[in-house]
Amino acid sequence: MSETITADVADQPGATPATAERQQEAATRKASSIEMQGLHKRFGRDTVALDGVDLNIQAGEFFTLLGPSGCGKTTLLRILAGLEEPDAGSLVVGGKNVTEVPPHRRSVNTVFQSYALFPHLSVRENLAFGLKMRGVRAAERDAKVDEIAGFIKLGDLVERRVDQLSGGQRQRIALARALVCEPDVLLLDEPLSALDAGLRSQLQVELLRVQKRLGMTFVFVTHDQQEAMVMSDRIAVLNGGNIQQVGAPREVYERPVNAFVARFMGHDNLYPVTARRGDRLTTALGELTAEEGGAGELLLIRPETLDLLPGTVEGANHLQATVAERLYRGSHAEFRLEIGETTLQATVNNRGRHLPDVGDRVTVVVAPEDLITLSE
Numbered sequence: 001m002s003e004t005i006t007a008d009v010a011d012q013p014g015a016t017p018a019t020a021e022r023q024q025e026a027a028t029r030k031a032s033s034i035e036m037q038g039l040h041k042r043f044g045r046d047t048v049a050l051d052g053v054d055l056n057i058q059a060g061e062f063f064t065l066l067g068p069s070g071c072g073k074t075t076l077l078r079i080l081a082g083l084e085e086p087d088a089g090s091l092v093v094g095g096k097n098v099t100e101v102p103p104h105r106r107s108v109n110t111v112f113q114s115y116a117l118f119p120h121l122s123v124r125e126n127l128a129f130g131l132k133m134r135g136v137r138a139a140e141r142d143a144k145v146d147e148i149a150g151f152i153k154l155g156d157l158v159e160r161r162v163d164q165l166s167g168g169q170r171q172r173i174a175l176a177r178a179l180v181c182e183p184d185v186l187l188l189d190e191p192l193s194a195l196d197a198g199l200r201s202q203l204q205v206e207l208l209r210v211q212k213r214l215g216m217t218f219v220f221v222t223h224d225q226q227e228a229m230v231m232s233d234r235i236a237v238l239n240g241g242n243i244q245q246v247g248a249p250r251e252v253y254e255r256p257v258n259a260f261v262a263r264f265m266g267h268d269n270l271y272p273v274t275a276r277r278g279d280r281l282t283t284a285l286g287e288l289t290a291e292e293g294g295a296g297e298l299l300l301i302r303p304e305t306l307d308l309l310p311g312t313v314e315g316a317n318h319l320q321a322t323v324a325e326r327l328y329r330g331s332h333a334e335f336r337l338e339i340g341e342t343t344l345q346a347t348v349n350n351r352g353r354h355l356p357d358v359g360d361r362v363t364v365v366v367a368p369e370d371l372i373t374l375s376e
């Protein structure tokens with residue numbers, strides 16, 4: 001890993017302090033930016049998997065492709081890997097046009113959901129396989145395998161056979177095997193989705209640490225918005241082969257550009273705007289003032305921005321509600337509130353104060369600065 005990255009990506013617009021720090025570390029390692037332009041892919045006559053994708057990924061970035069089943073995530077990843085050819089468009093990795101370059105000539109590796117390991121070989125033999133294929137000498141192979149095994153906390157397991165390991169350990173080996181050849185870009189296709197929740201969140205943290213230390217460009221595919229938010233520097237939300245929004249996790253969650261992104265990020269509080277007078281919006285909840293409402297026909301209210309007061313309190317942007325359901329989750333509680341015929345979800349942090357009970361009358365306080373409107 002002697003080459004340095006060619007562009008000072010930390011200076012590029014859109015680079016966050018976190019990515020700048022990461023990319024600083026990446027400067028001593030290889031990392032490549034990725035530029036996709038006008039990528040189209042059709043299967044048969046009717047299936048449009050990618051409908052003109054333009055996307056720039058910065059060197060050293062942890063970038064996630066997020067979207068529902070069938071939106072084109074895997075197709076895009078396979079085009080990056082060279083396993084699928086686009087019908088139109090171009091792909092530049094590390095400043096080099098690789099649109100026509102076969103997979104084995106790209107400095108790109110993939111980790112799949114199924115581990116694709118050799119079960120009868122030892123961890124060491126699995127990790128050394130790719131290096132052997134590239135003609136790396138035995139002594140150097142051993143050194144690299146030991147380094148990467150230490151990195152990914154596999155030190156004690158290298159002589160074990162893969163079929164004697166747990167699912168979580170196998171997934172770590174699959175990751176180590178992809179990393180040992182030091183690709184410029186690592187592609188990860190739902191690598192954690194087969195693991196149970198506890199192991200999954202543990203490996204999320206480890207994966208993030210490894211990426212930060214190695215400074216490689218990671219392109220990660222998931223349909224789980226929570227996972228995407230935890231892991232990513234930036235997220236691209238896809239639907240029907242189109243990119244809907246690209247942004248940092250907070251941007252995509254707090255400022256979704258349309259109702260599809262809002263719903264996909266888990267928002268339920270969306271209400272048609274039936275009348276509008278300046279910044280006064282009428283919805284089924286009543287009249288609310290929005291600081292920068294926008295011109296969209298749906299009002300979005302994020303559940304964690306709401307305050308609940310006991311009883312009836314009059315005021316601007318105060319709504320009278322009844323608690324229909326309460327889910328106590330320790331650190332916070334989730335409420336389903338009824339306002340007339342309409343329901344509203346609210347999330348309240350548990351700071352030891354009174355939490356309303358089912359059947360209680362409450363006043364919901366809505367902050368104008370937290371309201372935005374969206375279009376479908």
Ligand SMILES: Nc1ncnc2c1ncn2[C@@H]1O[C@H](COP(=O)(O)OP(=O)(O)OP(=O)(O)O)[C@@H](O)[C@H]1O
Nearest residue numbers: 043047048049068069070071072073074075076223
């Ligand atoms: N080899 C293929 N032949 C025909 N259709 C395909 C092929 N590969 C993908 N498709 C179709 O292209 C569309 C995009 O598929 P893709 O696998 O990229 O979606 P995805 O977002 O990765 O979905 P999932 O999360 O379910 O894996 C889907 O409609 C899929 O059925």
